[in-house]
Amino acid sequence: MTRLANFCAGPASMPTAVLERAQAEMLDWQGLGASVMEISHRSADYIELAQKAEANLRKLMNISDDYAVLFLQGGAALQFSSIPLNLLNGGTADYLNTGAWSQKAYKEAKRYETLGLGKVNLVAEGDGSDVPAFDTWQLTDGASYFHYCPNETIHGVQIFDTPKVNAPIVADFSSCILSEPINVNDFSMIYAGAQKNIGPAGLTLVIVRKELLEQASPWCPNVMNYKNQFENDSMLNTPSTYAWYLSGLVFEWLLEQGGVEAIAKINRAKAQALYDAIDASDFYTNKVNPAYRSIMNVPFQLADSNLDKLFLEESKQAGLLNLKGHRVVGGMRASIYNAITLEQVQALVSFMAEFERKHG
Numbered sequence: 001m002t003r004l005a006n007f008c009a010g011p012a013s014m015p016t017a018v019l020e021r022a023q024a025e026m027l028d029w030q031g032l033g034a035s036v037m038e039i040s041h042r043s044a045d046y047i048e049l050a051q052k053a054e055a056n057l058r059k060l061m062n063i064s065d066d067y068a069v070l071f072l073q074g075g076a077a078l079q080f081s082s083i084p085l086n087l088l089n090g091g092t093a094d095y096l097n098t099g100a101w102s103q104k105a106y107k108e109a110k111r112y113e114t115l116g117l118g119k120v121n122l123v124a125e126g127d128g129s130d131v132p133a134f135d136t137w138q139l140t141d142g143a144s145y146f147h148y149c150p151n152e153t154i155h156g157v158q159i160f161d162t163p164k165v166n167a168p169i170v171a172d173f174s175s176c177i178l179s180e181p182i183n184v185n186d187f188s189m190i191y192a193g194a195q196k197n198i199g200p201a202g203l204t205l206v207i208v209r210k211e212l213l214e215q216a217s218p219w220c221p222n223v224m225n226y227k228n229q230f231e232n233d234s235m236l237n238t239p240s241t242y243a244w245y246l247s248g249l250v251f252e253w254l255l256e257q258g259g260v261e262a263i264a265k266i267n268r269a270k271a272q273a274l275y276d277a278i279d280a281s282d283f284y285t286n287k288v289n290p291a292y293r294s295i296m297n298v299p300f301q302l303a304d305s306n307l308d309k310l311f312l313e314e315s316k317q318a319g320l321l322n323l324k325g326h327r328v329v330g331g332m333r334a335s336i337y338n339a340i341t342l343e344q345v346q347a348l349v350s351f352m353a354e355f356e357r358k359h360g
């Protein structure tokens with residue numbers, strides 16, 4: 001059995017130690033004689049698991065009691081609807097567009113204008129390689145919330161400093177949650193699909209200020225209603241039990257690594273190694289403004305796009321998987337989430353140099 005370096009953007013690589021533990025526990029979890037996915041989410045054993053996962057996430061991110069932590073389903077994309085349904089409340093929401101995902105969030109929210117839920121305003125629009133200058137943003141006074149995506153997974157554009165806006169901030173952290181320390185108190189809501197930087201697909205984390213739980217639209221479906229889910233410990237209906245379990249194992253793994261501060265150092269080193277290699281070469285380019293280059297998703301282009309196919313073939317042979325860029329950007333993309341090691345990134349850098357030497 002070999003596990004190769006998997007740079008997939010999502011669902012993405014998970015720590016081998018976590019998968020080994022899940023494998024060892026697969027048939028008989030905690031001596032119950034059944035796997036964790038075969039028992040009731042209402043059982044005492046499962047509830048203990050669920051609470052432990054939440055407690056560890058709170059520890060990792062330093063989340064205070066002012067926040068509810070929800071373990072939901074439907075992916076980040078369902079949150080594009082849940083957010084206006086829970087938080088718009090007849091007001092105006094401001095959306096910053098810096099790439100594919102923030103644009104999708106904006107478009108989905110915009111549909112709720114026609115339902116009379118409130119107004120949805122586009123603050124500014126980036127070109128996919130830069131973030132519009134703050135003094136061009138058309139912010140609404142007294143907005144219900146301000147939405148943005150700190151890390152655009154497809155474009156590789158990351159906003160490292162929390163925008164200084166007056167409205168409650170709602171942020172799509174799908175591809176950068178737990179990659180670096182953040183101050184949760186700067187945000188009113190943080191959400192993330194698990195399949196990028198946490199665990200398997202099927203689980204969506206929502207971290208929301210409890211004071212915002214009172215303003216959902218009457219049209220909001222029960223399972224999408226944050227207050228309902230909070231009051232029912234995210235078990236209004238059957239949750240994604242196995243994904244919740246695996247995410248809990250990833251939280252434990254992360255704590256063993258020394259937490260978010262420790263993993264952030266490795267993440268910085270990984271990104272630096274890759275961008276340095278790209279910048280040192282005329283054969284590879286990354287078009288993103290260096291101030292906003294993502295430390296999680298690194299798109300890069302080859303000088304001759306006719307070589308793309310060969311690059312993908314040879315990298316695969318070298319044990320470096322899933323480097324094809326998203327079709328809207330083209331070229332390559334290396335997603336280097338927490339589970340990717342510095343050694344794996346160094347192997348990619350060596351392969352890139354060798355490929356350039358042979359074909360450049």
Ligand SMILES: *Cc1c(COP(=O)(O)O)cnc(C)c1O
Binds near residue numbers: 010
């Ligand atoms: C992957 C991704 C999404 C979509 O997630 P789903 O779980 O497929 O709905 C949304 N936002 C960002 C930033 C992403 O990376």
